[in-house]
Amino acid sequence: METDVLVIGAGPTGLALGVDLARRGVAALVVERADGLFPGSRGKGLQPRTMEVFDDLGVLGAIRAAGGTYPVGMVWRDGERLGEHHMFDPVEPDESAPYNEPWMVPQWRTQEILHARLTELGGRVAFGLEVTGLDQDGSGVRARCADGTEITARYAVAADGGRSAVRRAVGIGMTGRTVDPRPTLVADVRITGLDRANWHLFPAADGEDGFLAVCPLAGTEEFQVAARFGEDEEVDVSPDGVRKAVAARSHLSPEQITEVRWASDFRPREALADRFRAGRVFLAGDAAHVHSPAGGQGLNTSVQDAYNLGWKLGAVLSGAADPELLDTYGEERRPVAAEMLGLSGGVHRGEIRRGEATTQLGLGYRASSLSRDGRDPSEGPLRAGDRAPDATVAGVRLFDAFRGPHWTLLALDAEPPALPPAVRVVRGPARPAYGAGLFLVRPDGYVGWAGGPGAAVPADYPGRVGLG
The missing domain is CATH 3.40.30.120 (Glutaredoxin)
Structure with a gap:
């Protein structure tokens, strides 16, 4: 298999890059080790700057139709409503910034929309191909897959997540730390007995270890559950485990969780790759930077990695620009990623409010050699x-x-x-x-x-x- 650009990973980063390359007429192949798109809601918040990117990529109409605004938080205690909690400071829209608040779309739906746009533009995703090794020289890259398939490309982009096999294969280190040692369960469920007008918050009676949040996922009939556990507790991601976690932290019974569609667990951490490029291989998205989910910066920063890299690859591959243009990808994006990691950590610790600081509209490249x-x-x-x-x-x-x-x-x-x-x-x-x-x-x-x-x-x- 041969292509100009091999994009490894069909998450939001890889799909956005595939769309940008396809509209430029660049021969690109997106490969994904799973047999289909990611099924969960994980990165559900799209910041105003990402909405502008999606406007340019031709998917904004579908994104707006698939989602909605974030609901106001409702705090509960012992089955009683205590009052509202506003998670976001309001940002007034104006002519220069028409999108002023985060838009909620479950990650699985965002990926479906990007995949449909990629297909519309003539691109494709090869599912079930896991890249396990990679070699490169002065003319190109050769990737080896678990099933024996070999793919040659002029450039490769690792968008294969925080545990990126490609990042390890090209010898790029990653420096990070645990933001919170307490594990969190996240799941997509269907629930009876809760309204969909609020993001339901159940504070723990004995500290923060038992916190529960149940958020209606806009555009669906589902809720996203996030339950925090103690540092030494085991997290059971089975359907019964999800039901027990919700029931233990709220007035809901296990039977009111009528369906568990997806579940996972994680410990919030932040990490930054030492560099974003090794020869003809680039890192993007979680392969380059891993964020705490607080503040909704990870997916958005990742999509904008792709947006920065796409036009530069197109210019170099067409012969319009010298390959040195590609050096500016890491020059521009790594400082932004570092800044967003600091922001995510600040939101997680309660030092920074969600609002104007988290819209990503103020990010830029004044220090870039291209400016x-x-x-x-x-x-x-x-x-x-x-x-x-x-x-x-x-x-x-x-x-x-x-x-x-x-x-x-x-x-x-x-x-x-x-x-x-x-x-x-x-x-x-x-x-x-x-x-x-x-x-x-x-x-x-x-x-x-x-x-x-x-x-x-x-x-x-x-x-x-x-x-x-």
Whole structure:
């Protein structure tokens, strides 16, 4: 089997990367060791920045139809409602950021939507192929699978989870620590006797070890159960074990858990790979960084790894950019992952509130070697490396103009310089989020170059990023 890019793992990271590569016409194969997509709800929260990514990838409509907003928490004690608990500080929407709150979609459904989009674009997932070994040289990668299949590719991306076999095979270390030594049971269940208008919270009477949360999963008839255990307790993930855990922590009886569809257990930990690249092999998602689930940062950071890497692989494989462009993947994404690990840990410890801090809208790449800024600060607030905000310019919504695998030039109260015809140009008056000037927006929605009116794009920049 031969392909240009081998993506190992069909979770949200691998599927998002597959979609991005497919829409660029890149020959890519996604392989997954399981016989089908992941069946559980695990990463159920999509942050506003990820909603913007999904808008660009063409799946936002399906994502919005499949989910809903998070319900208000309801605290219970001894079968009585004690009152509401608001888990998220409100974030007001504005023109520059139209998605202002996390959107709940069970992970299994997000993956179904991404898989359907990948198939629509002509891509595919090969299920039942477990990569067990990998070799590489200056021209490509050869992956060996458990069933004897060999796959050759020009590049490979390990999106095979926190216990990544590929990460170990290429010798990249991972530094981490346990965030909480107490194990947690998580399960998708059907329950009678609880309303679906609230996220039901059952605090433990003797500390935090017996905490239970039961959250209705938007777009389904199921609830996600999360039950915390003591450090030395065994977690029983069988259907009977799930029923007993819920009954022991709430006023519900075991019989009210009518179905257990999926269950797992984990100890919250955080870890970061020492580097995100070894030769022609890249790490993305949990293979590169493992988060506490608090704050809903893991899946979102992972999808944005794929979004950063996809356009760079496309530019290099087409011959438009030199392979050195791929060095900027780790340069840009590893600091972001480290920052998000700190944020997740802060939320887990109760030091940081969910809300504006967890939307991921403020993340950017100002320190990146790809960010070139020639504007005077008096000309406006935006800088190269910042996320390009939404706005309406001369009747054109900018997120509509950005959508697709191209670069976009915004000329606001400025004359556009000469650029290759593949760059989409939007001209109009200055907008508050931008100010006046010229903004060359990358395919992943960040400002690559910014200049004042009349400025010229640096001569080496188009070749550096694959504009020709």
